[in-house]
Amino acid sequence: xxxxxxxxxxxxxxxxxxxxxxxxxxxxxxxxxxxxxxxxxxxxxxxxxxxxxxxxxxxxxxxxxxxxxxxxxxxxxxxxxxxxxxxxxxxxxxxxxxxxxxxxxxxxxxxxxxxxxxxxxxxxxxxxxxxxxxxxxxxxxxxxxxxxxxxxxxxxxxxxxxxxxxxxxxxxxxxxxxxxxxxxxxxxxxxxxxxxxxxxxxxxxxxxxxxxxxxxxxxxxxxxxxxxxxxxxxxxxxxxxxxxxxxxxxxxxxxxxxxxxxxxxxxxxxxxxxxxxxxxxxxxxxxxxxxxxxxxxxxxxxxxxxxxxxxxxxxxxxxxxxxxxxxxxxxxxxxxxxxxxxxxxxxxx
Amino acid sequence: xxxxxxxxxxxxxxxxxxxxxxxxxxxxxxxxxxxxxxxxxxxxxxxxxxxxxxxxxxxxxxxxxxxxxxxxxxxxxxxxxxxxxxxxxxxxxxxxxxxxxxxxxxxxxxxxxxxxxxxxxxxxxxxxxxxxxxxxxxxxxxxxxxxxxxxxxxxxxxxxxxxxxxxxxxxxxxxxxxxxxxxxxxxxxxxxxxxxxxxxxxxxxxxxxxxxxxxxxxxxxxxxxxxxxxxxxxxxxxxxxxxxxxxxxxxxxxxxxxxxxxxxxxxxxxxxxxxxxxxxxxxxxxxxxxxxxxxxxxxxxxxxxxxxxxxxxxxxxxxxxxxxxxxxxxxxxxxxxxxxxxxxxxxxx
DNA sequence: CTGTTAGCGCTTTCAG
DNA sequence: CTGAAAGCGCTAACAG
Numbered sequence: 001x002x003x004x005x006x007x008x009x010x011x012x013x014x015x016x017x018x019x020x021x022x023x024x025x026x027x028x029x030x031x032x033x034x035x036x037x038x039x040x041x042x043x044x045x046x047x048x049x050x051x052x053x054x055x056x057x058x059x060x061x062x063x064x065x066x067x068x069x070x071x072x073x074x075x076x077x078x079x080x081x082x083x084x085x086x087x088x089x090x091x092x093x094x095x096x097x098x099x100x101x102x103x104x105x106x107x108x109x110x111x112x113x114x115x116x117x118x119x120x121x122x123x124x125x126x127x128x129x130x131x132x133x134x135x136x137x138x139x140x141x142x143x144x145x146x147x148x149x150x151x152x153x154x155x156x157x158x159x160x161x162x163x164x165x166x167x168x169x170x171x172x173x174x175x176x177x178x179x180x181x182x183x184x185x186x187x188x189x190x191x192x193x194x195x196x197x198x199x200x201x202x203x204x205x206x207x208x209x210x211x212x213x214x215x216x217x218x219x220x221x222x223x224x225x226x227x228x229x230x231x232x233x234x235x236x237x238x239x240x241x242x243x244x245x246x247x248x249x250x251x252x253x254x255x256x257x258x259x260x261x262x263x264x265x266x267x268x269x270x271x272x273x274x275x276x277x278x279x280x281x282x283x284x285x286x287x288x289x290x291x292x293x294x295x296x297x298x299x300x301x302x303x304x305x306x307x308x309x310x311x312x313x314x315x316x317x318x319x320x321x322x323x324x325x326x327x328x329x330x331x332x333x334x335x336x337x338x339x340x341x342x343x344x345x346x347x348x349x
Numbered sequence: 350x351x352x353x354x355x356x357x358x359x360x361x362x363x364x365x366x367x368x369x370x371x372x373x374x375x376x377x378x379x380x381x382x383x384x385x386x387x388x389x390x391x392x393x394x395x396x397x398x399x400x401x402x403x404x405x406x407x408x409x410x411x412x413x414x415x416x417x418x419x420x421x422x423x424x425x426x427x428x429x430x431x432x433x434x435x436x437x438x439x440x441x442x443x444x445x446x447x448x449x450x451x452x453x454x455x456x457x458x459x460x461x462x463x464x465x466x467x468x469x470x471x472x473x474x475x476x477x478x479x480x481x482x483x484x485x486x487x488x489x490x491x492x493x494x495x496x497x498x499x500x501x502x503x504x505x506x507x508x509x510x511x512x513x514x515x516x517x518x519x520x521x522x523x524x525x526x527x528x529x530x531x532x533x534x535x536x537x538x539x540x541x542x543x544x545x546x547x548x549x550x551x552x553x554x555x556x557x558x559x560x561x562x563x564x565x566x567x568x569x570x571x572x573x574x575x576x577x578x579x580x581x582x583x584x585x586x587x588x589x590x591x592x593x594x595x596x597x598x599x600x601x602x603x604x605x606x607x608x609x610x611x612x613x614x615x616x617x618x619x620x621x622x623x624x625x626x627x628x629x630x631x632x633x634x635x636x637x638x639x640x641x642x643x644x645x646x647x648x649x650x651x652x653x654x655x656x657x658x659x660x661x662x663x664x665x666x667x668x669x670x671x672x673x674x675x676x677x678x679x680x681x682x683x684x685x686x687x688x689x690x691x692x693x694x695x696x697x698x
Numbered sequence: 699c700t701g702t703t704a705g706c707g708c709t710t711t712c713a714g
Numbered sequence: 715c716t717g718a719a720a721g722c723g724c725t726a727a728c729a730g
Contacts, residue, residue: 060707409723
């Protein structure tokens with residue numbers, strides 16, 4: 001009977017060490033910091049790992065080192081394609097980092113978000129990515145006290161918790177108003193559902209700029225708390241037509257809503273863009289192909305996910321560049337047929 | 350100086366035990382199986398936990414018990430709304446189970462999927478949910494040997510690995526062909542991108558039924574390896590018109606493609622449904638609102654996610670109902686304007 | 699119903 | 715550059 005009886009049949013660090021003729025700690029080092037191990041040992045260890053098919057036990061590693069390789073990501077919704085694009089960026093960027101992502105879904109609820117922040121922090125994550133800049137005071141305090149990199153994404157603020165990558169919803173909305181004005185529209189409306197913080201900022205941006213230009217009218221602001229969808233867009237547009245039929249253009253707080261407006265307008269024989277200019281927000285793939293093609297604001301969702309991960313990875317590394325901690329990305333207006341009365345080109349790309 | 354110096358400031362099971370005047374193991378039991386602890390102790394322990402703000406250390410628990418509470422979920426894509434709906438079902442169902450989900454993205458690659466299966470299994474997950482029934486032989490072997498519940502989702506097979514919740518892609522496609530026939534169409538086409546196993550099964554289902562009815566023509570099968578999207582739908586439809594302009598109806602392998610067909614047909618002044626019947630697959634929200642509204646096959650995506658989690662939870666519990674291990678759900682044809690030449694109702698709900 | 703003992707597999711010192 | 719010793723925080727397996 002061997003001196004030490006193994007209960008599990010799992011291949012452990014000790015097995016590898018024995019196979020390679022070194023001690024366990026050397027194998028451990030070889031995995032985490034290969035440059036600190038002499039080349040000959042390194043080769044033997046690598047060979048032993050391959051031969052035995054060793055896979056590190058993350059829980060054991062986490063327990064011993066008091067740190068995990070888990071990057072927590074809190075988003076308001078996983079079905080919203082805005083966030084699924086962010087997620088894609090996160091997945092693509094994570095590959096080179098050795099981290100693993102864990103996603104949580106706050107359902108647009110600040111208190112659920114706070115709970116999730118707690119849960120994640122209890123796991124000692126390697127980093128945490130949260131959506132928006134409007135955490136609860138407690139949530140914010142928890143994040144400020146966290147001993148891991150924290151990245152806020154999807155919006156900008158003067159007062160970030162730690163790192164940040166986002167774009168200005170306020171400015172984007174204002175630029176839409178100006179675009180409508182330039183195209184000759186004079187009575188802009190705005191439609192919005194799911195009044196989450198970022199939607200609200202867009203509504204303010206719209207309002208401010210319209211006021212500045214002297215074309216704001218509160219009758220032309222139609223909102224609902226319900227979730228954003230194509231169906232909601234149809235409904236909100238019907239509401240708008242009932243309340244303020246004189247509206248000559250409409251900024252929809254996202255593309256789903258805008259698509260609904262486009263479809264409902266077609267049913268009512270309201271000509272877009274001649275009788276009604278339409279602009280969405282986000283630039284979903286479909287928006288370029290619908291008839292008429294949809295003017296919208298392209299938001300850097302994929303890039304946001306990618307950069308957020310990169311920021312965490314950099315922060316985890318040795319030298320942190322202070323200059324890189326806040327990334328202000330650009331959201332760009334994409335002008336298509338739905339907002340250009342003088343449009344003469346093709347209806348789709 | 351106290352007998353035992355704590356290095357970390359984390360609240361541990363021992364702290365709670367001391368506070369409640371019991372031993373650590375009793376606290377541990379109280380958390381995992383409260384009914385095995387006497388009521389008075391239980392109350393004192395609960396109070397101590399609350400007072401101290403104790404949060405269990407998952408890694409330590411995983412190490413000691415050789416099991417995690419992680420439910421692994423492998424999907425081909427996180428942006429595809431089909432899978433994000435599944436995900437939503439998973440998240441909603443997981444809440445009551447005490448498990449946590451970890452998502453991985455195989456990018457429609459069988460070999461990446463195999464790697465992910467390996468990675469997950471190395472973490473000793475509480476359960477594993479995989480998409481489809483076409484794992485690599487090695488992947489399948491790994492899953493068969495896994496000592497945790499495994500659920501295959503999104504398709505059906507006679508030969509599941511362990512548990513299964515899905516619906517028949519083959520039958521769904523066949524029912525679309527019959528529907529076209531009933532509506533008077535006689536020259537059906539099929540468009541498909543991203544030829545993943547389930548898309549291929551739908552193509553076979555279409556082909557088989559069309560052959561049975563004597564209306565199959567290979568010229569009317571247009572496929573591409575590229576990813577499925579609205580833009581691809583426009584493109585494939587253009588290809589179809591070039592190859593087989595006599596097609597009088599088209600089954601699109603998913604709604605994105607179908608939307609593209611609808612838009613491209615409008616641009617070409619091809620009247621739907623009179624000159625061309627269109628049917629999609631999946632029933633995205635937008636499909637009910639587009640003009641004309643889109644006939645499609647409603648797939649039980651949310652429910653699939655929900656049930657998959659439920660199956661795992663049940664399997665993890667004490668008594669497993671053998672009868673419940675395979676869940677065959679129903680995908681239902683939703684007939685709307687785009688496939689009914691005689692349509693007289695409203696264009697949208 | 700409760701406690702004792704002995705690790706789970708890895709990493710952190712601190713010495714060589 | 716390498717190793718020995720000592721846990722990380724929790725739970726399995728017995729005993730009482």
